[in-house]
Every structure is written in C-alpha cells, then in structure tokens.
Amino acid sequence: MDLRPHHDVLVVGGGNAGISLAARLRRDGCRDVAVVDPRRVHHYRPLLSYVASGMATLDDLRRPQADVVPEGVPWYPDHVVAVDAARSVVRLAGGLELTYGDLALCPGSEVDWDAVPGAEQAMATPHASTSYLPEHAEGTWAMLSALTTGRAVFAISDRHVPCAPVGLKPLFTACDHWRRTGVLDAVDVELLVAGPALVDHAEADRELRAAADAYGVRVRTGTTVEQVDGERRTLRVRGADGVEELAYDALYLAPPHRAPAWIAGSGLDAEGTDGFVAVDPETLQHVAHPRVWGLGDAAEVRTVPSGGALRRQVPVVAENIAARRRGRTLSRYDGYTVAPVTTSRSHLLLAEHDRDGRPEPTLRFPDLARPRRSLLVFDRWLEPPVYWHRLLRGKV
C-alpha cells in the first residue's frame, strides 16, 4: 500500500497563480486540492513598483500566507525539489513525497543575477536598486528621491522579467518628482530597454515615448546591460553602436529572470523554453505529460508574464483539468497580458495585448492605452482589494 499523501490536484507555488487556481478549483467543486509553498508571507507584487515610487509601503502588499490559502486546502510549507512525472510523484526538500492526480506547476521565476556580473554586488551600494525584490523596493525610492544631480540610468531586461514594462513606473514617477522639485534639468536620465519597444503595444509605446521625451529622457532600445561595477559606478552596455561604458549616480534595474532549476532538473522543460515549464501555450497542458499543467511566470506561454494574464490562464487550467478527465475539448488561452505603466505620479496607461502584440482592450471606451488619472487610482488603490478579495478567492 502506498502511504504517501495523495491529492487529486496538487498545486506547486502559492503565489498569484497557485492560490487563484486552488480557490477556483474548490469553487468548481474539486474536493481535494493541496498547495505547496515554503513562504509564510504572501506578496501582492504589483505594489512593489509603488513602494519603489514612494507611493506605497511593504505592509500594504504583505499578508500571512495562512490567510490566503483557501479554506479546506491543505498547505505544505516546503520547497518542491523534484518531480517524477512518469510516476506522478513530487518530492519536497524535507524529504516528504506526495502523489497526485493532476499537477499544476506555478512556482514563478527568480532574479538571475548571474546573467549580469557585478549587478548583485552593486545592489548592496546606495547607488543601485531594483523594485523586483521586496528587500530593495524601499531603497529604490530612497535612492531616486535623494538624487538632485548627475546621471540616473534605468535598464529593463527582456529575459523573462515579470510584467517588464512596469519597470518604467519608477522612472516616470522619479522624473515627475524631479520636475516638481525643480532638479529635472540637472539629472541626466537614460533609459536602456533590451527589447525593440518600451511595450508590445504600438499606441501605448508611442504614449510612453512621448512622455519620456517630455521629461528629456534619452531612450535606447535594443540595449542590454552586460556588467555592472558598483565600486566605480559604471555599466558595460551593448547596443546598436557596439559596447560602451556608462557612468551612473543612480542605477535602476529590471533584471533578467530565470526558471527554478528543479524544473529542468525534473525534465519538465524543453528545447527553446530556457528551463521554463514546457506547455502548449494555448491549452497550458505539459507537452509530454498530459496530467501536468503550467501557468504564471514559470510557464513558457510566449507572452509577457503578468498578474493580468493569470485572469485568463487560471480559468483555462481549471477547466482543462476537468475537460481532460471527461475527454472533452480543451479551452485555449490567447496570450492576453497587460502592463499598467505610470507616466507621472498622477497618470497611468494600460497596455493590453495578445501574444502577437495585437491590442486586446477590456473596454472599447475609453481608450485605456492613453494615460489617465482614473487609471492610476484604479491600479494603485482599487486593484489591491480586488486581488485579495476576488482573484485569490478564485473569482475572475
């Protein structure tokens, strides 16, 4: 007899994706769903950009994990270290093994400091920071708001950064602050974007470039940070004109991210997925293991990962787990994603698009890809309660 705990659906990762999915499955009548996640504190990560802009605190975005795990869902507070998909077994760091009927993988991604030598060391100085890690978010605003002269460099990687365009929020809120405090002319602002556009949405991209232009920001796309020297406060960057060294007084990074190593270690990635979970980008079913599903930042679904994307992915996975069991046709995810980007401390636009950059607005009117005061109020003040009280409870 197999004495290992068994769950009808086992969810790996209790972040935005995992908790929303577990809650949704429970609402749909699944009686036995369990979640594995080592963290005791849950983060509403979109607010990190506002912490890094001096417009929110870390307390605003944290809740005990025990408060967000849905009622009736067992929670294993441990790390998954390996999956044996051929035998339907998940191994935890503490040695416990769990078996499953279906497995949903959503452990998110992690900052890949190895990809930019020197960047992690630079983060330990007061002159470099990121909003992508809670421990640096407050320091980002301390650094930016203290700058009154010199060069501020903002660099956005194109390697699996969660909701990458939100890395522009600290830039625009800082520029607005420097303008209001009368020092903008004394700050030389450089924006280095690794991809070809600020956002994969033509109209929003135009709006953001116009806003950058109005603040006098020098924008360079197709430009990657290769190395940081925190002691000398210099960067090595590669762009259209080759490699150059750039000095900085303040450096903000939206750093490259990578998949947790155990995904590839368990053979759940595939060629071309960079170690991320290899799923059909539409059905979210694993390409080799039909009872394994992938969603959120850890899955390769060929679109910009975001919390907004999960509003579409979670119902698809919940429906498809049931559909596969009944032999029905699987639902499909079209790659919808969204990036809310501030253009000042009072205005924000929403770039909503599919995986090919085609606009996919939630509302036809008004045009949400234009900066609006109401959108900033929505994103900063109304979205967090929607997250805690609806999305994490499986209501879309």
Ligand SMILES: Cc1cc2nc3c(=O)[nH]c(=O)nc-3n(C[C@H](O)[C@H](O)[C@H](O)COP(=O)(O)OP(=O)(O)OC[C@H]3O[C@@H](n4cnc5c(N)ncnc54)[C@H](O)[C@@H]3O)c2cc1C
């Ligand atoms: C700074 C920042 C700003 C953002 N702003 C926005 C925004 O404005 N709008 C938007 O739509 N999206 C935004 N996002 C993106 C959004 O937060 C993510 O897309 C979303 O959180 C992804 O959810 P997830 O569950 O896949 O990953 P996560 O939320 O990262 O959750 C992953 C969970 O898995 C757990 N885990 C990791 N490893 C293991 C393991 N081995 N075993 C078990 N559990 C494990 C982790 O502890 C974590 O709780 C932002 C992200 C960041 C970082």
